[in-house]
Amino acid sequence: MRIRDAEADDWPAIWAFAQPIIAAGATYPWPRDTPEAWTRSFWMDKEPPGATLVAEIDDQVAGTVEIHPNHPGQGSHVANAGFMVDPAFRRRGVGRALGEAAIARAAADGFLAMQFNAVVETNTQAVGLWHSLGFTTLAIVPEGFRHPVHGLVGMHIMHRKLGS
Amino acid sequence: MRIRDAEADDWPAIWAFAQPIIAAGATYPWPRDTPEAWTRSFWMDKEPPGATLVAEIDDQVAGTVEIHPNHPGQGSHVANAGFMVDPAFRRRGVGRALGEAAIARAAADGFLAMQFNAVVETNTQAVGLWHSLGFTTLAIVPEGFRHPVHGLVGMHIMHRKLGS
Numbered sequence: 507m508r509i510r511d512a513e514a515d516d517w518p519a520i521w522a523f524a525q526p527i528i529a530a531g532a533t534y535p536w537p538r539d540t541p542e543a544w545t546r547s548f549w550m551d552k553e554p555p556g557a558t559l560v561a562e563i564d565d566q567v568a569g570t571v572e573i574h575p576n577h578p579g580q581g582s583h584v585a586n587a588g589f590m591v592d593p594a595f596r597r598r599g600v601g602r603a604l605g606e607a608a609i610a611r612a613a614a615d616g617f618l619a620m621q622f623n624a625v626v627e628t629n630t631q632a633v634g635l636w637h638s639l640g641f642t643t644l645a646i647v648p649e650g651f652r653h654p655v656h657g658l659v660g661m662h663i664m665h666r667k668l669g670s
Numbered sequence: 671m672r673i674r675d676a677e678a679d680d681w682p683a684i685w686a687f688a689q690p691i692i693a694a695g696a697t698y699p700w701p702r703d704t705p706e707a708w709t710r711s712f713w714m715d716k717e718p719p720g721a722t723l724v725a726e727i728d729d730q731v732a733g734t735v736e737i738h739p740n741h742p743g744q745g746s747h748v749a750n751a752g753f754m755v756d757p758a759f760r761r762r763g764v765g766r767a768l769g770e771a772a773i774a775r776a777a778a779d780g781f782l783a784m785q786f787n788a789v790v791e792t793n794t795q796a797v798g799l800w801h802s803l804g805f806t807t808l809a810i811v812p813e814g815f816r817h818p819v820h821g822l823v824g825m826h827i828m829h830r831k832l833g834s
Contacts, residue, residue, distance in 0.1 A: 531743065531744055534743070534744075535741035535742060535743050535744045535745030535746075536742055536743040536744075537742055537743040538743065538744075540742075540743070577699035577787075577788060577814075578699060578700055578701055578704075579695065579698070579699050579700040579701040579702065579704070580695055580698075580699045580700075580702075580815050580816045580817065580818075581699030581788060581814060581815055581816070581825070582699075583816060583822075584811070584814055618813065618822075619812075619813065619814075621811060621814070623741075623787070624741060624745060644808070644809035644810075644811065644827070645808035645809035645827060646808075647748070647785060647808065647829060648783075648829070648831075649782065649783065650741075650745060650748055650783075650785070651744050651745055652744045652745070652747060653744065654744075658747075658782075661745070663808070663809060663827060665811060665812070667812075
């Protein structure tokens, strides 16, 4: 597996697995019909210290992470990040590798911490992964997410300091 | 005091106190030089169930609140709101009146809860006000806000269910 900065040419491969993930509505609090143009702009057009990385396996894009400031201005020293992994590449450590790369990249780019605002509690694989990478659950927003199968479920707000 | 929906004509009065509040950088995690055009669009151009209200005292705009979904899509049943009060009208209950009005309006418009992501812990008046209006602090994001005087301080994430 290789982690590298995303290039514009990567977008079709990313959208091929991102679109079904968004349409499923189970892990991202985005409209299930979020348009490709909006998503491409949000995911790919980053101003530093924002960044977009991809994980490659056998020259294929297996997953991606986008990093951006969680708040502007006086809150911009805390990063937020979004992750998506192609289901065809599950159980090969792509999420973990992207998580580790995002932590390292955000720290290198001067962010002091990373915060997630909306880790859906039924996404137990993600919750477990982030805890194993040093994130703590600051709080669970009660009934913060309307899951298409499970109804109203909680969302973890997670946090991890970066650097020493 | 009268609380009513904001109208486009209210903007100059709002900006007159909003600009110094933003420039002070002590309560909003926005760039201190946030442009008027961006602010006006964010504050005034709301798609329902988003809304903007003003508090009037003696036919003057004394404060304002904007309401919007805290997340899109599967998180859009939780409201977020931003409040600003003209310092010339402090200690007259404007913040409390706007808070109560925002809670009522968000509930009437179908939001199931209200969440604040960034109540700066040194803004003790706001923290106390929201607690007195039924919000609980879900968590304090450690060092989430770079205060121009106090340095890195915490930000309360607050939450309140709406309706019965």
